[in-house]
Amino acid sequence: MSEAFLDVKDLRVQFPTEDGLVNAVDGVDFAVSKGRTLAIVGESGSGKSVTSQAVMGLVNRKSATVSGQVFLDGEELISARPEQVRSLRGKRMAMIFQDPLSSLHPFYSVGKQLVEAVRVHQDVSKDVALKQARDMLDRVGIPNPDRRLKDYPHSLSGGMRQRVMIAMALLNSPELLIADEPTTALDVTVQAQIINLLTDLQHEFGTAIVLITHDLGVVADMADDVVVMYGGRIVERGNVDDIYYRPEMPYTLGLLGSVPRMDVDRAERLEPIPGQPPSLIRLPKGCVFRPRCPYHELVPGNRCAVERPELLPVTPDHAVRCHIEPARRREIALERLGVHAGATGSTLMEEK
Ligand SMILES: Nc1ncnc2c1ncn2[C@@H]1O[C@H](COP(=O)(O)OP(=O)(O)OP(=O)(O)O)[C@@H](O)[C@H]1O
Ligand code: SF4
Ligand SMILES: [Mg+2]
Numbered sequence: 001m002s003e004a005f006l007d008v009k010d011l012r013v014q015f016p017t018e019d020g021l022v023n024a025v026d027g028v029d030f031a032v033s034k035g036r037t038l039a040i041v042g043e044s045g046s047g048k049s050v051t052s053q054a055v056m057g058l059v060n061r062k063s064a065t066v067s068g069q070v071f072l073d074g075e076e077l078i079s080a081r082p083e084q085v086r087s088l089r090g091k092r093m094a095m096i097f098q099d100p101l102s103s104l105h106p107f108y109s110v111g112k113q114l115v116e117a118v119r120v121h122q123d124v125s126k127d128v129a130l131k132q133a134r135d136m137l138d139r140v141g142i143p144n145p146d147r148r149l150k151d152y153p154h155s156l157s158g159g160m161r162q163r164v165m166i167a168m169a170l171l172n173s174p175e176l177l178i179a180d181e182p183t184t185a186l187d188v189t190v191q192a193q194i195i196n197l198l199t200d201l202q203h204e205f206g207t208a209i210v211l212i213t214h215d216l217g218v219v220a221d222m223a224d225d226v227v228v229m230y231g232g233r234i235v236e237r238g239n240v241d242d243i244y245y246r247p248e249m250p251y252t253l254g255l256l257g258s259v260p261r262m263d264v265d266r267a268e269r270l271e272p273i274p275g276q277p278p279s280l281i282r283l284p285k286g287c288v289f290r291p292r293c294p295y296h297e298l299v300p301g302n303r304c305a306v307e308r309p310e311l312l313p314v315t316p317d318h319a320v321r322c323h324i325e326p327a328r329r330r331e332i333a334l335e336r337l338g339v340h341a342g343a344t345g346s347t348l349m350e351e352k
Contacts, residue, residue, distance in 0.1 A: 004031035005208040006055070006176050011068035013054050020281040024050040026232035034175065035202060037209040039219040041255065042229035045277050048212045049098060052178045056095050057085035072176065091121040094174035098181045100161040104153040110164050111149030114171065121172045136167040141193050159186045166194060170201060178210045183218065195222055216255065220244060228252050231278045231288035234311055238318035248320040248329040251289045253336050287323065295332060299323040
């Protein structure tokens with residue numbers, strides 16, 4: 001048993017479809033301790049949401065095969081009974097979904113749903129639950145919480161709905177919170193409020209947070225550790241400084257290339273990664289990033305096309321999946337982003 005509050009080992013999720021087997025999550029390992037934030041970043045379709053749904057026991061086992069191990073405070077959940085996982089969900093672990101409407105019931109008022117969420121896990125009266133619901137709406141920055149309790153989800157703006165869902169996730173002070181793109185639908189000021197709220201709650205309750213986001217600025221603000229996913233696999237992992245200032249995997253360099261930088265003109269600095277993410281049905285034999293990688297020719301013998309790189313450590317915290325020698329990878333990062341070789345952080349982002 002490890003010390004991490006959440007410990008995910010060799011997680012795999014496959015969906016059988018008419019076109020073939022979709023390998024949405026293909027052997028993912030990560031761990032998060034209490035009070036820490038792990039960010040999962042990667043392009044659309046890389047398996048971030050399916051990974052988090054599998055952790056929460058929300059992948060339908062009738063339409064998918066889930067394997068590997070998920071330990072929550074030492075208790076294994078993939079092989080646990082569904083009732084067992086359900087009793088942990090909403091109490092010890094909670095999730096903020098990418099799409100708020102998918103987790104709010106259209107026919108019930110906000111108040112009724114929040115009260116219900118409290119009373120499923122706590123033996124308290126309706127009045128006590130209502131007070132908790134009201135206080136939490138207040139904490140997530142919802143004006144007039146008493147009035148909002150009576151509203152129905154569809155009558156709220158997108159930002160308000162997102163906050164209601166965040167309130168619902170936080171109601172029972174979960175020890176693990178998975179936040180899937182929690183701020184995408186919100187304007188910048190509200191985004192900052194929500195990030196501050198999550199950080200405050202983390203300090204107060206020692207919550208372990210898994211933050212899924214496209215926004216590398218949010219990652220820099222909140223995360224302690226980062227995993228970069230591509231094609232259902234982790235291609236680089238490290239602490240936040242490793243990923244920002246000592247990145248090595250060409251895909252990570254591509255992601256960071258689209259982050260605003262202080263030292264490059266606004267017009268030329270946002271360069272999305274050319275090409276499309278891979279189909280997860282028939283993944284290439286070698287490196288999944290090979291069709292889009294500008295550096296594969298640096299590796300002799302067509303190795304990138306035929307041999308799958310392992311996720312190998314460069315330091316105890318930092319691991320990279322790429323056939324290029326570490327020293328050469330660092331040179332490339334320096335040429336490409338001006339990072340590495342003792343960069344202190346002054347070159348990347350800061351501006352948001
Ligand atoms: N029920 C399903 N049946 C078949 N394929 C699925 C199913 N759910 C997800 N997938 C596939 O799994 C892959 C990973 O999806 P996932 O939603 O995890 O991506 P993501 O990284 O969260 O992307 P985004 O950033 O757009 O939210 C995608 O190719 C998706 O089409
Ligand atoms: S293994 Fe090859 S194709 Fe993959 S990222 Fe490294 S250089 Fe590029
Ligand atoms: Mg997603």
